[in-house]
Amino acid sequence: MTVESVLPLTGSRCSSCGNVAYPAAAGCQRCGSSDLASVELARWGTVWAHTVQRFAPKSPPYVPPAEGFTPFAVGYVELPDGVKVEAVLEATTVDEPAELADARVTLVATEPVPRFATEAWLSSRSAAEEVGPR
Amino acid sequence: MTVESVLPLTGSRCSSCGNVAYPAAAGCQRCGSSDLASVELARWGTVWAHTVQRFAPKSPPYVPPAEGFTPFAVGYVELPDGVKVEAVLEATTVDEPAELADARVTLVATEPVPRFATEAWLSSRSAAEEVGPR
Amino acid sequence: MSLDVSIIGAGLSRFGRQPGVTGRQLAVQAIHAALADAGIAWPDVQVAFGGSDGAGLADTLVAELGLTGIPFTNVKNGCATGGSALVGAVNAVRSGAAEIALAVGFDKHPRGAFDPRPEDWGLPTGYGEAGLMVTTQFFAVKIARYLREHGIDESALAKVAAKAYRNGSLNPNAWRQEPMSEEQITGAAMVNDPLTQYMFCSPGEGGAAIVVASPAAAKRLGARAVKLLAVAPRTRAFGSFEVFSPSIQGDGIPPSVSTDASRAAFEQAGVGPDDIDVAQLQDTESGAEIMHLAECGFCEHGEQEKWIAAGETEISGRLPVNTDGGCIANGEPIGASGLRQVHEIVTQLRGEAGDRQVPGSPRLGFTHVYGAPGISACTVLGV
């Protein structure tokens, strides 16, 4: 997986008032218009706020990763499009809030939910790929 | 099973206004009092109104008899205690409404729901027992 | 009435099966239709009341309508959901809390819905095992007793159902638009004697919305307003006979909550049943329409057979009943039916009912719903 291969998130923009919604909406929450157009959202943004999920959510519906549950960060990423998107946040550690606070993050997955990663996580990941098997 | 071995239905009587409820109630629907005493209801009454269940109710919750579903009569039996009790009605045939209309019926079962039988059904049943194996 | 409240807008979604369309979407369609009918926009609505029986909470509709911040009360009163929403809207206007208020009802029931669990009704599980948790049994027992007590012939049941399908065929928004003969109806599968399959309404889909306003707002908007002369919801009195009752308490003839609600509505409106030009009566099955005619005071108990034979409840008759085809032709989306009735009366009183228009410019209309666990709501409308 490369960052470039990730499809962008698709939202909608209101033709009447310009408001951007994610996911794509049927009616505009700002002005009530139903004249909305599909729009691709930016692949990067800034962490607006976050927390850490410390315990495994109830399964179902939660599907833990194959290697088992580990605490993960979750929060809202403010995009330049004018909307804050809820996302799982990838960081090298969730125990150092400073890595995520106001951090610039990049979209790394859109399914099952948006997923953004910090610069530090992306660097550590590409470093790991360089030393890994080819 | 003999008719005499059937436990009577247990209801409640309001100590304030005398209203009889079935099943036993926590509060009196007539006067709102919660001073209620347990009362054994009469084992016979008169069919107030009835219909026939022509198709098998959905299972679950319905549990059809071992021999399979056959249409059965259901209705309300007016007891001398001053309450009309919903019950399955045993009749020799459900296709002749006259057998059940205003008929005097006798309690033959209390579980899973009250069950009353017509005189004709009771006679045919005791006749069957007389010719059956001992 | 302390303050005249008017209906300034009425709207419906389509009724009947609409795969892929959610109940909430049907509600939004109905609201947009009602707003357009009133000539207003969503931000003009100052307070809203609404609900469904099984298709979601009405206040979540604001996500599609626009987040204007208004109070939005979710109500949930079974068949009286529309009536309760309308009372909320009317009281809000009368109390001075708002000038323009909305009531909305909607539902989308899957095929064969209404599978009640004994525990939800406070009954032992044995009632389910024994096959007694079947709503149609209640209607059959009640009408069987009624026909016998008042000497009405069973043929009246098919006549009423045939009228419903006939009226539905004149209503482009109805679910069932094919007329059906009395023979087809009588010959259909018997569900619970004396009621056959085609005498019952089916769980359905639809949304209905009504906009009410204070006299000042109605005047300002120049609306084709219909006066809401009364709206009266009631719960059952002691001794009544209701669905899923393990017993009927008390002696004598069970009282009817429909009688209580209709009397309260007529008293509020200051008119009587004889003054009504067109009525919508709850017709969960055709026997219900027959009983409700008398329970609501339009005729004496037992007179119905004569009325029906003489065509008095037809669109051309003395008291046209269920001119849009009622629940039998429109289906029963529980949350929507009460306001669908109000929509139909508004349409008739405005003279906009097209092929099913009651002749002679009707001036007073009446609506009635009845449902579990023994509730009724009636309205009187006038122009």
Added chain:
Amino acid sequence: MSLDVSIIGAGLSRFGRQPGVTGRQLAVQAIHAALADAGIAWPDVQVAFGGSDGAGLADTLVAELGLTGIPFTNVKNGCATGGSALVGAVNAVRSGAAEIALAVGFDKHPRGAFDPRPEDWGLPTGYGEAGLMVTTQFFAVKIARYLREHGIDESALAKVAAKAYRNGSLNPNAWRQEPMSEEQITGAAMVNDPLTQYMFCSPGEGGAAIVVASPAAAKRLGARAVKLLAVAPRTRAFGSFEVFSPSIQGDGIPPSVSTDASRAAFEQAGVGPDDIDVAQLQDTESGAEIMHLAECGFCEHGEQEKWIAAGETEISGRLPVNTDGGCIANGEPIGASGLRQVHEIVTQLRGEAGDRQVPGSPRLGFTHVYGAPGISACTVLGV
């Protein structure tokens, strides 16, 4: 206010786990307590409004209370259920439809309730798979942002929770009656940073009922009446931040529905936040109480740390908050909490709060609930 409406009776069931007692029974207990407090009987009630989130329909309570035939509207507005019921009761009295009206709220949530399904919230199922359908995440994200934005130290969270348990220990009807130290609270399991287990309320059990009356009825009954100076429910404005939002739309700081509802309540009552002597604020977790203090206008954003350090929100402080222990000590039976708050303010304004009585004869009180999907309801009460 067109017409002063008074609270003439307030009643609670016990709160906290009560195995074998149904939610409907808790509601009946609360209603009987409220009727006794008002010195009236059930047949005196002319109209009723009520609901629960998951413990049944309020109108079915008439089977135990007595079948008096009154209109009974079921409302279902999450945490604002009590507020919506109260508005219904007040509008019914103000519109002249009734002189004495009842509002009731109740619930009985199983342990670990509140398991939301994405589809019920209009979200793709992926949100459940990914572990994002967790309500506590919302509260944590909101308070984390808030503390950082306004420079408030996390220690305030434990201080507020400790006050809740301390006040609960003075309330014989509270679920949690054991005081808990700030150290215990901070040291408990972290749920979602910065919130530990003991900072949250738990799904609970309880019922609460309020009887309101017209001035004439209150006078006739010689009631120890408390005036209901305002009751204001609101839905969220555009751009607000709510639980289970896949996004927050719009730029800038999200608006608060609590701010809208509290402003509307203060405007109706003709008083300001500074005039309030005792307040109940939604405390789903201790951070919520901190934010709601400012959102409802009692202090500036960021001032809370100073307030809390100075003990201003203690029973002995400038503005005692959640004097009965709030949701943290009483648990959260969703349908009941709003009216529990009103019951507590009535008790305080009457000077009947015993060990937790606010000194100095408080004369004006305030209640506030907040919940999904972005609703708030506030009241102002006075003697």
